[in-house]
Amino acid sequence: MNVQVDTPISVPGIGKIIEQRNNKFIKRGFDFKIMVVGASGLGKTTFMNTLFSYHLKDVDHQKPVLEKGKTVEIKEHSFEIKMRLTIVDTPGFGDRVNNDQCWEPIVNYIKKQYEDYLITESSVDRPFHFADKRVHLVLYFIAPTGHSLKPIDIIAMKNISEHANVVPIIAKSDHLTSEERESFKQRIKKEMAFNEIKLYPFDFPNENSVEELALNSKIRSFIPFAVVGSERFVLGNGNNKAGHGRKTRFGIINIEDETHCEFVPLKSFIMETHLQDLIDTTSKLHYENYRRHVLSSEDVK
Template sequence: MVCGASGTGRTTFVNTLCGKKVLEGKDADDAANAHIEEGVRIKPVTVELELDDEGTRISLTIVDTPGFGDQIDNEASFGEIVGYLERQYDDILAEESRIKRNPRFRDNRVHVLLYFITPTGHGLRELDIELMKRLSPRVNVIPVIGKADSLTPAELAESKKLIMEDIEHYRIPVYNFPYDIEEDDEDTVEENAELRGLMPFAIVGSDELIEIDGKKVRARQYPWGVVEVENPRHSDFLAIRSALLHSHLADLKEITHDFLYENYRTEKLSKSVDGATPTQDSSMNPEDLASQSVRLKEEQLRREEEKLREIELKVQREIAEKRQELLARESQLREIEARMAREASQSQVDVTNGDA
């Protein structure tokens, strides 16, 4: 899901991420026409992407939220987005309750929300704080600065610093690329620490291909120079794309299912039992949510250890079976050797008797 006020670059980012036109700019990024339709509109679209030269494909559903942030009072927009996220959980809960499951059932849960922050050069606005706090109990929230090329390097660095200070101050439990120094390998710790250090990600998108040094690259042309989308010195686009589609895809899905969905499921079942109506504040303690990744990592490690034990036992069984087979073969070979020796001895005796 991509969410943010009109003009923050959501549409261009999605099209750049997918390498083709998936969203129409007039629906998402045209601030001049934002007044035509009031309220947020939830617009999911599914695309097939080829991730590498080997032909690995992924079915990616993009959920756009045009109209968010265009009103003075955005309470209804908050409700629309939270409602959409919860309906996907309700569909899973209903399917799990069926005696006979639907083999064609499609899981439409949203695994990550990219929240596009307006590039003001300052910290978070009240709207940003409220939106991320409302949605974080239902989805992994990753903050990004849209159209980051509108800021100077110094302004961008200061803005990132202020935004992360606000996130910490208001205890907003964003997805922070969790790692455990004691449990995770060195490469994982280094990669996640680097990604965490880039937050909020500075996003630059472009629908244009510009030739630079004989190569066509996605970039934005300005009178003062060129901003390359995939140049790490100009944008964090490569880092966020790799995290979303490769390195952290499984982790985002696991947290969604094992923690966010299970928390919602518990709330829902508790409500159905006691008839209570939980409030948004009762859904999750921010401190609990902040430690979700560590607990999930521990659970994941436990499952991996169990798998390793199963593999070890299987290997031991196979080794024992192979040893038995080898012993049987050795026994057969000894019998053959003994028989051949007896036959050779008998032949020698027959020859000797013949000579006599």
């Protein structure tokens, strides 16, 4: 006899099953790959060090990474920080006189990770667990000009967002006053909407709860996140608390103070509320689109 239950029921011991699953997940670990895209001089390395409270710079960063006339390079740097974290840098992006198609190496790299994953996934003797080298998040750094997005920013984000989760951030936002920052953010929002740039997070009404949809809406209200990166600890004075930040001739910039920048909401968004969703969205949306396109093309042949 088949019985269909339309209302949720409480199953004794279900909490233990969830605990077992979580323990296995923690023991096995997981992969998370972030790609940072933006012109030189926007503090990408410093920001990533700040984001993970870890010194991610290695010897490769000490050497010139772009020779005159070369195109965008792709550099991977892997670290173990409770997860297998990979930072993908893109030195040379936007640094040439002619930046036509400079986003192509980035898109090609993202698609190559999908290709490798599909090959491994489809192999007869595939391993039970294999590394997930797909790009789960692209942080796109925007220069704090206070004016509008550059044409390269618009077309690059539009192309990259077709293949990965893109979150734009205004780098070195302390170069702007509070009024300039807010005006710049609103102008960027309008430009991204006008150019139909698909930014993360995405809503899936059939899967997301009301709380998750509300959280996504809150995250979108921040985008683009206005951030400041600093590995230095500064002592506060007056109403300023001690924390990571920078001393300027105008006072102390505390990156952990939400009135100074949006570093804390961004870190919480990536590391606390949306980490698993970034991985799931990469798999269910972007990789699945790639997989469907490849398999359908093979069927045509």
